[in-house]
Amino acid sequence: MVTQKKVSAPSSSAPAQVDMAAVREAVDWVNGRVNASIHFDPEIYRAEADRVFNRAWLVVGHEDMVRKPGDYITNYMGEVGVIVARDRAGEIGVMVNKCAHRGNQVCLFDRGNVKGFTCSYHGWSYGLDGELTGAPMEQHFYRDELDKPAWGLERARVANFHGLIFATFDQSAPSLEEWLGEDTCWWVENYLLATPLGGLESMPGWHRYHSPGNWKLVSENFIGDNYHVFSATHVAWLSLIQHNLEQGSKHPMLTYPASSTETPMWEVSAGGEGISAPMGLGMVTIDDEGGYARDLAEAKGLGPEAVEWVEYRRQKYAELTKDMGGSPYGFMNGGIFPNFGFMGYFSPMVGRHFQTFHPRGPRGHECWQWTMVERDAPQVIKDLAAQRVFQGQHMAGVIAPDDVENFERMVEAAGPERNWARPLHYGLQLGRENEGPDGIPGIVGPNPSEVDQRRFYKFWLEMMERKQA
Numbered sequence: 001m002v003t004q005k006k007v008s009a010p011s012s013s014a015p016a017q018v019d020m021a022a023v024r025e026a027v028d029w030v031n032g033r034v035n036a037s038i039h040f041d042p043e044i045y046r047a048e049a050d051r052v053f054n055r056a057w058l059v060v061g062h063e064d065m066v067r068k069p070g071d072y073i074t075n076y077m078g079e080v081g082v083i084v085a086r087d088r089a090g091e092i093g094v095m096v097n098k099c100a101h102r103g104n105q106v107c108l109f110d111r112g113n114v115k116g117f118t119c120s121y122h123g124w125s126y127g128l129d130g131e132l133t134g135a136p137m138e139q140h141f142y143r144d145e146l147d148k149p150a151w152g153l154e155r156a157r158v159a160n161f162h163g164l165i166f167a168t169f170d171q172s173a174p175s176l177e178e179w180l181g182e183d184t185c186w187w188v189e190n191y192l193l194a195t196p197l198g199g200l201e202s203m204p205g206w207h208r209y210h211s212p213g214n215w216k217l218v219s220e221n222f223i224g225d226n227y228h229v230f231s232a233t234h235v236a237w238l239s240l241i242q243h244n245l246e247q248g249s250k251h252p253m254l255t256y257p258a259s260s261t262e263t264p265m266w267e268v269s270a271g272g273e274g275i276s277a278p279m280g281l282g283m284v285t286i287d288d289e290g291g292y293a294r295d296l297a298e299a300k301g302l303g304p305e306a307v308e309w310v311e312y313r314r315q316k317y318a319e320l321t322k323d324m325g326g327s328p329y330g331f332m333n334g335g336i337f338p339n340f341g342f343m344g345y346f347s348p349m350v351g352r353h354f355q356t357f358h359p360r361g362p363r364g365h366e367c368w369q370w371t372m373v374e375r376d377a378p379q380v381i382k383d384l385a386a387q388r389v390f391q392g393q394h395m396a397g398v399i400a401p402d403d404v405e406n407f408e409r410m411v412e413a414a415g416p417e418r419n420w421a422r423p424l425h426y427g428l429q430l431g432r433e434n435e436g437p438d439g440i441p442g443i444v445g446p447n448p449s450e451v452d453q454r455r456f457y458k459f460w461l462e463m464m465e466r467k468q469a
């Protein structure tokens with residue numbers, strides 16, 4: 001067969017020019033100062049699209065969203081639309097949602113089950129693995145010279161970490177395990193994804209909203225801003241919880257987290273050194289007998305199956321952590337660089353909430369979120385756990401709208417270029433990062449703190465500095 005003359009793959013656009021001396025000056029993480037220019041400057045935004053989003057490992061979903069061959073979801077890697085699909089062989093692939101012929105989107109829906117993808121412009125067809133399988137009247141018009149292997153959808157590198165699907169455009173990036181680092185892997189496997197307990201089950205569908213604020217402001221909020229929770233932003237939510245508790249309300253929502261147990265809370269930091277990305281976990285409780293007693297008491301009202309499950313979880317984690325400096329019980333919030341945030345809500349009686357913050361220009365982002373519950377939990381707990389997430393950080397809940405209001409006002413106040421120069425204060429608990437219990441993966445420090453925000457910007461700066469490929 002005569003093959004069509006090969007056209008070399010298009011190279012990525014020229015790297016954005018950015019004044020790195022100014023960026024370096026803007027990110028004084030050592031002294032806890034960061035200038036708002038890195039959140040608002042369009043040139044910096046352009047540069048980070050290449051240096052951060054084209055190189056990082058990014059979360060694109062969970063394998064539970066594509067359970068069967070032919071199942072797909074769409075998502076984004078930065079501003080790049082992608083399709084996450086399970087092929088006939090059961091492999092999960094991630095492909096750029098852009099036709100190789102004239103660049104049309106080939107998949108127009110959020111999710112579904114298909115045999116392949118057909119472009120709506122001229123009808124080129126692609127398999128579930130992105131391979132070009134056909135073009136209308138191919139023999140006639142292309143004289144059988146269309147080099148189909150060369151004209152499939154662009155594919156990203158994919159890694160499945162205990163069900164969580166990551167992808168990167170950087171073929172030379174470190175492995176996902178190296179990118180996460182040993183301590184982050186431990187926390188994500190054991191606590192975020194509850195792997196020793198049977199893993200997580202996804203509630204169907206994404207919730208999405210466009211929102212003001214640079215993606216970094218939202219990511220840094222999840223990775224480490226526990227200060228705003230109790231100090232100002234979420235007092236309405238906390239008052240509601242307090243009210244419900246005082247009323248002895250059996251209403252299943254809005255009674256968690258209980259106002260407090262006597263157990264202190266900590267901030268956990270992992271990764272962020274060398275090639276591994278930073279992860280932060282906020283409001284972590286360790287050896288939380290008060291939290292366990294609270295959960296057990298609620299389980300007793302839900303039946304023996306619920307009690308058994310709460311006891312089983314406790315036992316399982318006690319075994320897992322028996323040689324450590326303490327047994328972590330729960331965490332409230334967390335994030336992994338660059339744009340992945342999650343909520344654990346302290347307790348197994350609440351589900352897990354996952355979010356990605358996709359950049360949409362320097363002043364906006366799009367939040368894509370989904371909810372998961374522990375797969376082996378009794379149904380009565382699954383129902384309760386999912387409802388609590390929906391009423392919590394979800395856009396229709398009592399938490400997220402208060403955050404969005406802040407971001408909207410930050411854009412207005414810090415948007416004018418004149419206001420970018422004065423450094424913002426990121427100095428909470430500076431120099432006290434290690435003042436927590438030893439013997440637990442990562443670094444445990446006081447809560448609240450801005451240690452994880454400082455590590456977030458340190459790593460962001462390092463990625464911005466890395467030599468262009």
Ligand code: FES
Pocket residue numbers: 099100101102103104119120121122123124
């Ligand atoms: S743009 Fe897709 S077939 Fe032409």
Ligand SMILES: [Fe+2]
Pocket residue numbers: 228229233234399403
């Ligand atoms: Fe918040």
